[in-house]
Amino acid sequence: MDNGFFIQAIIYLTSAIVCVPIAKKLGLSSILGYLFAGIFIGPFVLGFIGNEGEDIMHFAEFGVVMMLFLIGLELDPYKFWKMRKFILGMGSMQLLGSAFVIFILCQLFLDWSWQTTVVIALALSLSSTAIVLQTLKEKGLSQTSMGRASFAVLLFQDIAVIPILAIIPLMISGSNVEAENLHSSLISDFDAWIQTLIVAATIIAVYFSGRLLVIPVLRMVAKTRLQELFTASALLLVVAVSYLMQLVGLSPALGAFLAGVVLANSEFRHELEGDIAPFKGLLLGLFFIGVGASINFKLIIENPIFILVFGAIFTAVKFFVLFGIGKFYKKSNDQNLLFSFGLSQAGEFGFVILSFSMQLNILPNILANQMMAIIALSMLSTPFLLLINEKWIDPFFGVKEKEDRKQDEIDEHNEVIIAGFGHFGSTIGRLLKANGVKATILDHDSDRVDLLRKMGFKVYYGDATRLELLKAAGAEDAKIFIAAIDNPEVNLSVVEILRKHFPHLNILTRARNRVDAYELIDHGVDKIYRETLYTAVHLGVDALTQLGHRKYSATRQGQRFIKYDEAAIRKLAAKRHDKMAYLATVKDEIEMQEQLLKSDMLINFSASDHAWDSEHLKKQISE
Template structure:
């Protein structure tokens, strides 16, 4: 079979296009789709890819580097500095607790040398940055208590890889080790204190070069107005900083994260995110396919008991350590289960540590390959564990928590139910309450629920996608349901459930933009409130007023613009799948709206039309 570039590209892309949509259709994570795609095309199932799968892994690992760069872009340096104790506290407790427990268990039950046990314990104590952060993003959990804690632990682990790789060669005893083929940094031959100074200098240099060199260069590139050149500059930035970090013995991913933090407050933050995100997504997909293809099923079949039992014990140990840390930091049960299940796998840096140790002859080849199979299987199990938690464990503990905590029981029936009480939902709730309207408020973030209760709001913890919770909240008797959840996919899921089980309810729902609105229109929702529409019109009205237009006229035109736009979006929703028809309709609607607004302005123009406009009246009186 021809193994050329185009054939391999077709195999990888076809497997992803087939498997990922199936996984999403079944309600699974896209990560599982990529992993299964790798398994199917790998050497142990269909055999479409063989040894070259290892080559693609080296290329695809750059997706993890890009992901950390984007995370750095979203993290304000001041907030990062404020989190330092949190990162050191939770991160060190997880790493030391997991590694120590694994070490003790291996020493008690397995006949390994202490050097072998230390290396395996350190490798398996690290979690998968790629899987965890991608899962957080897909499920909209990045800003929750669990998301922040997971990020803190993962960041500490990425930093810890550096000293771990430095310590491992010190455990080599006896025979001479060939190091010609090992990847070493340019400063590996210097004394330890000189290496430390060079590393510190490099980090400081990256920080100041970001402020003094990179940002001015990006400004010069931006002035060319060539999008492809700016994209090339963004890629060059990530590659160059990552390579520099690797030259001095640091993790390329850590270097990319540092570069992102430096540029977090620059005016190019959003532009860089937009340019890097597509490459990150594609490379991460390839990375997960490579992980799936690397699972050695022959090795598992030859010794299934050891690998499966060891993998199960590893997951259990890390889960218990993480759950204990969550209890120390007083996390609620639902957040703690998510946190513990999410980080209970081994990670991609484990492959690096095991390969490095195998080259140093600390680990036998067979044992190292068995450990790599365990890491890959644990990464594969994570989406399933999170699914089990979501379907069975979280609802059980949610109900149990409500039975224990009296104020968590839904003990009121109101005509209005609000699902989602973040910035958007809480504004609605405050307006209704100020006008004497009581609402039953639901929110799925337990930490936010506790905070809102302290602020005087009566909020109930619960997942609004669950039918039993909607019934308990009084959806059968309520008149209005306000869907104000931050995550558009979850919001749509709630609307689907309401339309199916409570067709009498008058649904008022939040939509982030036109795309979200189209989906809601398809489900028969008529009252859709787009965030971008009303804020933009309000700003436009103020701009007209400051340019000399009368307040009433500008406000009236703004209201009519909304009316015409809401009518147009329903026409566009029906044609959005036909690109040519959609574009033609958009053009026609824009021209028609502008003409209608001009006609309205002339038809209704009269002095009495502006009677409540105080500024206009003052001007007339003064004249």
């Protein structure tokens, strides 16, 4: 490895490590941090890197592929099938609507050829999967109605890229020779119907090889218990699927997504997730740095008005088209605002389409570069637009974060705050309400918030990790805080903030499983309620009674087991730090199970309990 590599790596990593925490500190998304890192080290500010920004992007686009693989993993085939209506409906409306309006506007006001306009309209209609999905994840919005809608649109765009790239060469007759070289896949020489057949066959092949080949191989690899080998297999899997898809002319991201869906039900889902996630994170970061570095400020400075006005107009067009679709699908205002702002940028596929068309001479070079600058700028704009929406626009149109001041003053502050009102939190809330205890609720799903307010709950809408929201909800005067958020990471960070800023609060925390509980114990949380403990023990008790055990004895065994397990988890939580750098990986989890089972064997529950047992009395008598 030459020194150049090290220096480059140092530049990228340092810029990210400096910029991202600053962005986070300012309450901005990490994407902005990466983008600015790219701008700073790019050719127009510090000049550490030259024009290789775009090359980096091509390389780092693989992060997007991995992201779709991960999304696929979260989505089993059944759920995917249920979404098909949204994907086709919303997706086609968005793409065709935006492209059509942009096309008309450009034809009316600019003197471009129709081919140029079509290409630009299509390129700009596609949104940035990387930016949108990363933002959704950071804001914890993936499971909300706008999150699902965004995902459906993005997925449609992913699929749409394929026919778009196929159509573009057809717009210039006579120069097909060149086109084939550029956009070549192994099968592009065949007739269209054979191509279609091959593509379908490939997708079916991916499905079956996932079931019949990949899972057995993974099982074999897992048996070697070599963590790095499993990581290598996971990477190989993603790369191979992407390559295969490229061979038949499909988008690698789409292929990875399909592979993910196929593996979603397998036992390796979490391991694959854990292995791929860090690569995805790093590559996406690199991708955003690449976008930042490739913004051609020289072009912008030469013609700032055109670029800014054009950028603003196309963003507005996309926004309103999306907003219309949202209205059509009856989204509530603030879900719709998020949805429309979130997808209003152009994305990485835009780069692909533009450079492809440039090579086909459909686009003049300067115009293409200007467009690329516009796309990069629009990607930069999204986090800001969302910020503006959150601070100024949404409070007027959407579900209000705070209720009217008057109401706030009348309302006494509740003693209990519940963060997260999904299945878990709502059960708690109902129990409390049934006992006449009023709770203040924090939730980030605005549809749910609306509903709850109608039902007379006091609900604050927003991100529970924000200090202002916690204050507004009355964390300073409350006695009990129930952290019942679905996402364990978010839950943990809420707990951290509470312990720092509201040390008086009595915190009761939901934990998904043993691993989450370990984290919480490390943070000094006392009252931890594992979803997986009580229900599982309850079921186990019923299983014992079905086998003929007396119900009362089985119940007592269950109670004892819970006590024992809660003591054991604290012991093991301390113990696991004996190992250096503990990671919650498969291997460790197996080890954890092993330890648990071993210590289970050491105690005989009934031996320690003589209640109502006359055995010892009988013994005494017979002696």
